[in-house]
Amino acid sequence: MKPYKIKMLYSQLAKFGLITLLYFSHTVISHAEPYFAVRDGLKCSVCHSNITGGGKRSAYGQIYTSTLKPANKTTLFNPKLNDNISIGANFRANWTYAQFDKAKAVENQTSTPQDINDTSSFNISNGIVYLETQLNSGMSFYLDQQIAPEGGRTREAAVIWQGLPYGAYLKAGKFFLPYGLRLQDDQAFIRESTGFNFDNSDTGLELGLEPGPWSLSLAVSNGTQGSGENNKDKQVSLVGSYVQKNYRVGMSASVNNAPNQVKKTAHNIFGGFVYGKFNVLGEVDWINNEEGANEIEQLASFLAVNYLYSKALNLKLSYEYFDPNDDIDEDEQTRLRLLAELFLNQYSQLRTGIKIEDGIPQNAILNNEQLFVELHLFY
């Protein structure tokens, strides 16, 4: 982005007092959540280098956070090493206390139910470094390397070619597949059960169009989620969204064929809108796992209401629902979460909240209450 453009955006941001980036079809702070994008009516690509959201922030994404707190406008640190090379990082350390309900005995079974002791743990849930090299005005190389927890692995490594006719772009290499809301929480039912999250990337080719308010991305990939390719069957995934200043809607679909009559299909609708200091975000997914004649249908959904208390503080109430097998009754799971997200400065965020998970009473792990505090650093 040219410097004068950044300036313009900056003044606009300041003028409208835009706050959170919603990272919808593309945007925002590395993992900072689609709610920013919804809040500001932006596409993911505005704030995120890799276009479809999550990962390294673009220059705009950088500036965005610095508008969140008054003192933020000067900084000693510049993630742009020179005109062509910029770096980024994302680090989340948290403390979680979890208390598990007592498990109920399984009917007609003598074995004692497995209870789980409360846990209190410090974790590095995420440590990522990003590198972006602008090769020429349209072409860049993008790398997303996880360095923690434990050993490192490459999550994304792709060539991105932007500025093609009709605002199209091409991505080739290993990347997160385009599908649904890119929630930060990889374990959200809608992300975990569909398999589209920051834990899974796949090798392939993605074509995108961004005409006007529309964003469309289509990817064809191996479908092995990063492991060696073993067959000619491919995975196709697609997401389209329509973005307006105060609302957006979208849908996604994906088909993944694997050998031995194994197939996974998933589709969803999602959307969000802004209403005063509130913004609301939701997604419903229908998932189908086939294996020969066996078929398991699942339903997962997510709803979040964000209340922007101040520029830097967001309060969030979210609710998730998951039916792991449509053919089995009374196996559903739910999660309710209340969260406060406070920007400390343009490089850090403090998140704290509670989460209540409910599931079948026979399984202690599905029934718990959690308290957590997370420090999130990013640049």
Add this chain to the structure above:
Amino acid sequence: MQLSSQLSRQLCFLRIILISLPLLIIGCDAGDGDGLDENGLAIENTPAAIDLFSRVQSEVFTARCIACHIGASAPLGLDLSEGNAYANIVSVTSTQQSTMMLISPNNPEESYLVKKIRGDSDITGAQMPRNGPPFLSDNQIQLVIDWVNAGAKATASSGAEETINAGAEETTDDNEFVATLSDFTNYASWQAIDYSIDASNPALGTAHKGDDAAYSRRTYKNATAQASTGEYAIGSILVKEVVTWQDGDKEFSPMAGLNAMVKRGGEFNSGNGGWEWFDIASDVTAINGQGADLMGGMCDACHSQAESQTGGLDYVFPYPSEYIASAADFADYEDWELIEKRSDQNSLLGEIAHKADDPDAIRRIYKKQLYAYPDTAEQGYPVGTIIVLEVEQNDAITEVTAMVKRGGTFNTDNHYWEWFMLAPLDLSIMVDDSGEARGANLMGGMCNSCHSGANPTTGDGIDYVFEHKDDPFNHP
């Protein structure tokens, strides 16, 4: 214009549907689990699992992994659902670390899946399950390890041992681990944390053949023990072999050749760290003795001194062990095994070392422990091995040098050897301007560099020791 306003109305409508849908779902509660087992499956579909793999499948994979590892889009293509898991893991190469199998039968330490659930520091990516904590319980991890140790079979070989074992663990609560014979069966595939000979630890006395230079000792640690930091976790097992060699074969000490200590926990032996002591038949076909008071309480009593040693902890002595020699160790070297006497011009001496410039010099090499066996692993000769070289010129001993396998963290770049120059007259350690003539870098590192040529690649020796014709383990 009209069109666009119509479109926007429609979109508005869509918006309402979209919002109300999840709102409707909010009304939904979690299932009450009627008629389901702990994995949320109908009860009649899940017969009580008895063999090890069925238990691994239902208690680990189905319970904790298939939230992600299922179907066509499973992470790294790894489907762990029932009916698929076995073929995807046993003897299948890991994607993240292609030098390892996900499950290598009988070999939990070389099984990447085991490392992933334990969260070993050398894994790629995160500890599994990815949505932990909580991660798997010690019992769940042990169950996977037991299954791997028992050959990672698809179903039980109706193996009485396996079922008995399963039963034994079932009846005890989470905080107690009752070991049975099968828990030791594959100890030799565990990580060997020490290999030593002679009284390399002063606390040994006569225990574990510490007074008999013909026997060496090797200690193994199971996965739970390895994963433990600080005090050992319940289910930790340490096994110790005491062996010598007979016609090139390992021969166990007839007395207590195979000992083990198991962190049992619960109420057991609580005054002594909850450890249970074992004396096991050397072919691992029977447990000859076990309990808190094995050997009349001597195991407890002597092992309780472990903490007083630097690096010792929770009844376990420090590892890897270290042997710091003193002049007294060399005093009687002429009574040791003479493994070679030669006076030829060995070209490997480079015409300088060990008086090689004198064609009439005689070199005699003595090994303190004839049965110190340089194994193929990193460790080579056991800690405590001592070899002395004397040079005789005109009927007088003019040079005495020695090498001692010191172990610990000493001279790690050169296989833990310590080098010595002894005074030929009184066999004291020679003293020069810089103090005693001993250490890792004696003679400016020349001992190290020239002796490093004694290795299987050059064919001149093993583990820094040149070959000698009367050494049963180091000659052509």
